[in-house]
Amino acid sequence: METLISKVLDPVDIQILDILQKTANISNAELGRRVNLSPPATHARIKRLETEGYINRQVAILNQEKLGFDLLCFIFINTDIHQAEQLEVLEQNLEAMTEVLECHCLTGEFDYLLKVANKDRRELEEFIRKLNKLGISRIQTSLVLREIKQSTVLPIL
Amino acid sequence: METLISKVLDPVDIQILDILQKTANISNAELGRRVNLSPPATHARIKRLETEGYINRQVAILNQEKLGFDLLCFIFINTDIHQAEQLEVLEQNLEAMTEVLECHCLTGEFDYLLKVANKDRRELEEFIRKLNKLGISRIQTSLVLREIKQSTVLPIL
DNA sequence: GCTGAAAGTATAAATTC
DNA sequence: GAATTTATACTTTCAGC
Numbered sequence: 001m002e003t004l005i006s007k008v009l010d011p012v013d014i015q016i017l018d019i020l021q022k023t024a025n026i027s028n029a030e031l032g033r034r035v036n037l038s039p040p041a042t043h044a045r046i047k048r049l050e051t052e053g054y055i056n057r058q059v060a061i062l063n064q065e066k067l068g069f070d071l072l073c074f075i076f077i078n079t080d081i082h083q084a085e086q087l088e089v090l091e092q093n094l095e096a097m098t099e100v101l102e103c104h105c106l107t108g109e110f111d112y113l114l115k116v117a118n119k120d121r122r123e124l125e126e127f128i129r130k131l132n133k134l135g136i137s138r139i140q141t142s143l144v145l146r147e148i149k150q151s152t153v154l155p156i157l
Numbered sequence: 158m159e160t161l162i163s164k165v166l167d168p169v170d171i172q173i174l175d176i177l178q179k180t181a182n183i184s185n186a187e188l189g190r191r192v193n194l195s196p197p198a199t200h201a202r203i204k205r206l207e208t209e210g211y212i213n214r215q216v217a218i219l220n221q222e223k224l225g226f227d228l229l230c231f232i233f234i235n236t237d238i239h240q241a242e243q244l245e246v247l248e249q250n251l252e253a254m255t256e257v258l259e260c261h262c263l264t265g266e267f268d269y270l271l272k273v274a275n276k277d278r279r280e281l282e283e284f285i286r287k288l289n290k291l292g293i294s295r296i297q298t299s300l301v302l303r304e305i306k307q308s309t310v311l312p313i314l
Numbered sequence: 315g316c317t318g319a320a321a322g323t324a325t326a327a328a329t330t331c
Numbered sequence: 332g333a334a335t336t337t338a339t340a341c342t343t344t345c346a347g348c
Binding site: 017020021022023024025052053054055056057058059060061062063064066067069072074091094095098099100101102103104105106107108109110112113117140141142143144145146147148149150151152153154155156157 | 174177178179180181182209210211212213214215216217218219220221223224226229231248251252255256257258259260261262263264265266267269270274297298299300301302303304305306307308309310311312313314
């Protein structure tokens with residue numbers, strides 16, 4: 001069974017996407033060499049992949065530890081809000097909090113899962129206090145003891 | 158109270174890191190303009206930030222949806238392994254699985270939290286079957302219904 | 315850290331396959 | 332229709348200051 005991808009992306013596109021999602025700071029010439037294409041052809045493909053929305057953005061991944069974010073945690077929350085508009089507000093508030101790296105709406109016991117970065121216990125406490133003002137009925141916090149894997153690489157190959 | 162960061166990174170460094178963690182595909186010249194520095198000075202700072210390990214890497218963030226990864230989920234697992242060496246093997250296996258985007262060792266009810274990307278129900282089932290062969294005593298899966306926020310930006314400002 | 319020049323890249327246009 | 336080569340503008344990067 002073939003997926004939708006193959007209808008619009010050929011193997012070279014996939015190769016380019018895979019190289020870029022692992023290291024984006026690579027020259028066109030080098031990328032072209034790896035996929036056996038001239039620099040202009042490579043460049044045109046990247047542009048196409050960008051405009052067609054396959055590449056969202058390019059970012060630098062910073063070193064959490066060196067920047068003092070010792071307290072990564074996952075926070076599971078339930079809300080007692082049921083009105084759609086108020087839920088919208090809650091979600092906008094969660095999104096706007098810079099400590100919140102990720103927020104997912106989940107199936108299962110909890111409504112939302114947050115991934116939160118804080119520098120120390122004091123900051124985390126302050127963050128949870130802010131959370132409690134947003135209409136949260138239940139919070140459960142799990143600290144990250146150790147990172148085993150942290151990646152943004154999708155298995156497209 | 159001041160953190161350790163300010164002893165080695167000045168405000169311009171922080172500014173550069175913050176711009177790059179939001180958009181890495183920006184020219185030196187443009188970056189220099191934004192932080193009021195000449196291109197060579199900007200470049201030298203980036204190189205320093207890289208060699209000193211503040212910048213881990215630069216990556217392209219791909220569009221999960223467009224690439225067919227409809228089934229993002231969080232999987233909570235417990236293991237019945239207690240020997241250090243065998244745990245090491247388990248962790249190496251988890252890390253090696255390309256569907257596993259993240260793996261964290263956690264406090265609380267579960268030992269590990271996995272963030273997993275799959276294309277469909279069939280792939281997910283296969284993944285869970287693979288997991289079960291690694292010495293897992295308990296698995297709980299939560300599907301992501303909706304992404305409210307997905308970011309790699311640390312609140313360094 | 316700045317300025318200015320040399321080397322290296324990205325990108326557009328013209329050409330070929 | 333897509334890739335290559337050629338040509339140009341732009342950026343990075345190395346001196347000297």
